[in-house]
Amino acid sequence: MKSAVETLNPTRVRLTVEVPFEELKDSLDAAYKKINQQVTVKGFRQGKIPARVIDQRFGRGAVLEEAVNDALPKFYTEAVNEGELNVLGQPDVDITELKDGELLAFTAEVDIRPALEIPDYSGIEVEVDAVEVSDEDVTKSVEQLRERFATTSPVERAAQDGDVLTLNLEAKVDGEVLEDGVAEGVTYTVGSGELLDGIDEAVTGVEAGGSATFTSELKGGSAEGKEAEVKVEVTEVKSRELPELDDDFAQLASEFDTFEDLQADSRKRLEQMKKYDQATQAQEKVLDELLKLVEVPMPEKLLADEIETRKHNLVNHQLGQMGLDLAKYLEIQGKSEEEFDAETKEQAEKGIKTQFILDELVNKEKLNVSQEELTEHLMRRAQSSGMSPDQFAQAVVEGGQVPMLVGEVARGKALAVVVEAATVKDSNGEVIELDDEDETAETVEASEATEAEGAEAEGTEEKPEA
Numbered sequence: 001m002k003s004a005v006e007t008l009n010p011t012r013v014r015l016t017v018e019v020p021f022e023e024l025k026d027s028l029d030a031a032y033k034k035i036n037q038q039v040t041v042k043g044f045r046q047g048k049i050p051a052r053v054i055d056q057r058f059g060r061g062a063v064l065e066e067a068v069n070d071a072l073p074k075f076y077t078e079a080v081n082e083g084e085l086n087v088l089g090q091p092d093v094d095i096t097e098l099k100d101g102e103l104l105a106f107t108a109e110v111d112i113r114p115a116l117e118i119p120d121y122s123g124i125e126v127e128v129d130a131v132e133v134s135d136e137d138v139t140k141s142v143e144q145l146r147e148r149f150a151t152t153s154p155v156e157r158a159a160q161d162g163d164v165l166t167l168n169l170e171a172k173v174d175g176e177v178l179e180d181g182v183a184e185g186v187t188y189t190v191g192s193g194e195l196l197d198g199i200d201e202a203v204t205g206v207e208a209g210g211s212a213t214f215t216s217e218l219k220g221g222s223a224e225g226k227e228a229e230v231k232v233e234v235t236e237v238k239s240r241e242l243p244e245l246d247d248d249f250a251q252l253a254s255e256f257d258t259f260e261d262l263q264a265d266s267r268k269r270l271e272q273m274k275k276y277d278q279a280t281q282a283q284e285k286v287l288d289e290l291l292k293l294v295e296v297p298m299p300e301k302l303l304a305d306e307i308e309t310r311k312h313n314l315v316n317h318q319l320g321q322m323g324l325d326l327a328k329y330l331e332i333q334g335k336s337e338e339e340f341d342a343e344t345k346e347q348a349e350k351g352i353k354t355q356f357i358l359d360e361l362v363n364k365e366k367l368n369v370s371q372e373e374l375t376e377h378l379m380r381r382a383q384s385s386g387m388s389p390d391q392f393a394q395a396v397v398e399g400g401q402v403p404m405l406v407g408e409v410a411r412g413k414a415l416a417v418v419v420e421a422a423t424v425k426d427s428n429g430e431v432i433e434l435d436d437e438d439e440t441a442e443t444v445e446a447s448e449a450t451e452a453e454g455a456e457a458e459g460t461e462e463k464p465e466a
Helices: 021-038 051-058 060-082 135-148 199-203 247-253 259-293 300-322 326-333 337-364 371-385 389-398 402-421 437-451 455-459
Strands: 002-009 012-020 087-099 103-112 125-128 151-154 164-173 176-189 211-217 227-241 423-426
Touching: 002 060, 012 021, 012 060, 021 051, 021 060, 021 103, 051 060, 060 087, 060 103, 087 300, 103 300, 125 259, 135 247, 135 259, 176 227, 199 211, 199 227, 247 259, 259 337, 259 402, 259 423, 300 326, 300 337, 326 337, 337 402, 371 389, 371 402, 389 402
Parallel strands: 125 423
Antiparallel strands: 002 012, 012 103, 087 103, 151 227, 164 176, 164 227, 211 227
16 A cells, blocks of 8 residues: 655645555455345345356445445555554545556545644743632621521511512413413522512512512513513511521531631631632633643634534533523523624634643653543542442443543643643732642643533544545
8 A cells, every 4th residue: 555645734634545456355355245145136045145246236336335435444544654643533535546456546635633832831920819818708608607507487477588488479471371370389588589570579568368469571481581460479478597606506507616616617618719719710821821822723624523512512412401592592691693603613722722732741741641540530520420430430431431531631730730830929929839730630621621622522533435
């Protein structure tokens, strides 16, 4: 077999391949055998039809087509390996010559991973928010915990802000009660704003057994978006009582004996959360600066496929589960289709660039992934997916996704190297030391999940067909 590589642009090449006909022998034998199992000819047992009879009855062309389609992936892969190409996605194949008994020639155009030059990144500087926990932050955190331990008790008075009500609702549009517009026994906290616009004003001042009517735009159901006349009956009014902020509350809501210890723990937890947020912010900003340093040619077909994958996942998975279509989603977001397309393209480009650059860094820094690192990453991914580690691992193996996970961990380690070399200061001018590589790896994983979720397909070799 002879092959040659022609560079069309920094991200695309054309392979020209010539195969002597004798190298098709195995594929021709396989083609005759396959056709033998699929057809019947009077006077011959199935599977025992001579090749000359198949040629006469079904045409030599059918056999050649079957043989070529069987052989193409092998010869294409050999040409790719011979040219030492890092191909992306499926090639566009064209059979240029097929002479029976003499020669098979074809061309294959395919995207390739561009060659990148990674410049010195040690000069990257970024600024992040300082870790500051105020007394107000602690108070808010404790109040949220206090809310979880609130108790309710029935009262014989008119409903007021903060009360917990039991309601019956009936919605009418154009004077007709909607089939899905009736609900009974609904629990609602006055002032929460969780049901319909106008309901807080309607129920405030109403006692148990009383009712009120108001108009509101329906937020869901068969008449979503329409103005409805809503009748609300209050069947029970309960007051919410919050526990006193004292040592008894600390013992009830935590493992601490004193309220002072509970407050100190709340402050410590808030500091840890803000430090993690600070690390995440640093990693994201360092990555953005790294992307500015490297010129990355963009494979057009890969980009188009990535954009389409992102749209498909959004429409058919995320929005589908929410009962929305793209038009409704854009209306809620206040975006035009053109703005959505531009944002999707920008995100796709960033995701692909991120993967290319970090993969290049993995090679440059000679980073390896240990079994322990892969297992830890698998555990994190399983937890975020809501699956058990065993279930997730099985799905990964069956789907052939182990190399993808290895790549994610390696890219996380590559970003950790860049973050370690960068200068990170907080808003007070203090230099921040980030030494938790696990958090760095986890952050880049989350980043890739949203910015490069389709780019993994670029590493697969598709089977070309004539």
